Amino acid sequence: MRIIRHSQILAAANKIKPDVILFSATLNGKDLAGSVGAGLSTSALQDCVAVTLSGGKITVRKPVYAGKAIITAQPLKNPAIISLRPKVFPALVPDQAKTAPVERLDVALDGTEQKIKVKEAIKSATKKIELTEADIIVSGGRGMKGPENYRILEELASLLNAAVGASRAAVDAGWRPHEDQVGQTGKTVCPTLYVACGISGAIQHLAGMSSSKCIVAINKDPDAPIFKVANYGVVGDLFEIVPVLANAIKKSQN
Numbered sequence: 001m002r003i004i005r006h007s008q009i010l011a012a013a014n015k016i017k018p019d020v021i022l023f024s025a026t027l028n029g030k031d032l033a034g035s036v037g038a039g040l041s042t043s044a045l046q047d048c049v050a051v052t053l054s055g056g057k058i059t060v061r062k063p064v065y066a067g068k069a070i071i072t073a074q075p076l077k078n079p080a081i082i083s084l085r086p087k088v089f090p091a092l093v094p095d096q097a098k099t100a101p102v103e104r105l106d107v108a109l110d111g112t113e114q115k116i117k118v119k120e121a122i123k124s125a126t127k128k129i130e131l132t133e134a135d136i137i138v139s140g141g142r143g144m145k146g147p148e149n150y151r152i153l154e155e156l157a158s159l160l161n162a163a164v165g166a167s168r169a170a171v172d173a174g175w176r177p178h179e180d181q182v183g184q185t186g187k188t189v190c191p192t193l194y195v196a197c198g199i200s201g202a203i204q205h206l207a208g209m210s211s212s213k214c215i216v217a218i219n220k221d222p223d224a225p226i227f228k229v230a231n232y233g234v235v236g237d238l239f240e241i242v243p244v245l246a247n248a249i250k251k252s253q254n
């Protein structure tokens with residue numbers, strides 16, 4: 001395992017003068033993008049959900065005001081420093097006919113890389129699917145009424161090979177661990193399918209999941225704000241709907 005450092009990227013950037021440097025908008029990626037931007041006396045466009053190149057100009061789209069609006073922006077200086085939300089692009093099928101030149105850069109280091117030495121990488125013992133990598137997420141909020149009721153979401157999640165997420169209300173109540181929290185102060189996710197159960201759709205929750213490709217909301221309140229971002233909405237009691245949904249999926253898999 002190698003740790004990519006600020007100083008290595010700066011050295012490489014100063015050597016090859018790229019037009020754009022892309023980072024993943026993870027906690028570490030955003031941290032690195034910001035410090036590399038400062039090191040190159042330019043700004044970083046963080047947490048973008050799209051990037052296009054047209055007529056030699058780079059344009060990005062990024063959520064602002066906790067996801068309430070999306071802005072289109074262009075970098076004013078080169079290199080453009082851009083961090084992109086994980087999973088915003090579908091992975092392409094590798095084309096073996098194509099090749100790309102790979103250049104090995106011998107960049108001068110500043111000595112700080114000696115301060116940390118990775119001795120061993122141990123895989124997590126749990127089989128839990130990481131929220132930010134999951135293709136499908138089944139998430140529960142205060143409407144779940146208690147930690148014991150997440151069992152029905154876990155059952156649904158296991159049928160769909162999905163991860164289980166939660167709103168902050170559920171995490172603050174101690175029903176789920178903080179690592180499961182989706183939203184402004186939790187994780188930003190971009191799955192193919194996000195199933196929100198008993199989640200009202202507060203702006204801080206939407207900030208973490210509104211770029212999901214398909215959102216299904218189950219809520220007994222027809223005026224819940226989650227329905228404004230949902231592609232499919234079911235108005236009703238989740239304790240009736242989730243088991244019916246799980247049974248239907250089970251049947252379709254047999």
Ligand SMILES: Cc1cc2nc3c(=O)[nH]c(=O)nc-3n(C[C@H](O)[C@H](O)[C@H](O)COP(=O)(O)OP(=O)(O)OC[C@H]3O[C@@H](n4cnc5c(N)ncnc54)[C@H](O)[C@@H]3O)c2cc1C
Pocket residue numbers: 140141142143144166167168169170181182183184185186187197198199200201202203204205208218219220221224236237238239
């Ligand atoms: C600075 C700051 C940061 C924050 N960060 C986050 C964050 O990262 N993530 C986050 O999620 N929140 C965050 N919040 C909190 C956020 O504002 C909301 O309070 C929270 O998201 C509400 O969670 P909820 O939707 O589970 O609960 P509620 O808003 O209470 O909604 C519960 C929903 O469940 C529905 N319901 C109840 N019973 C049933 C049933 N039987 N069947 C179907 N539906 C039912 C209700 O109709 C309701 O819509 C933050 C707040 C602040 C101020």
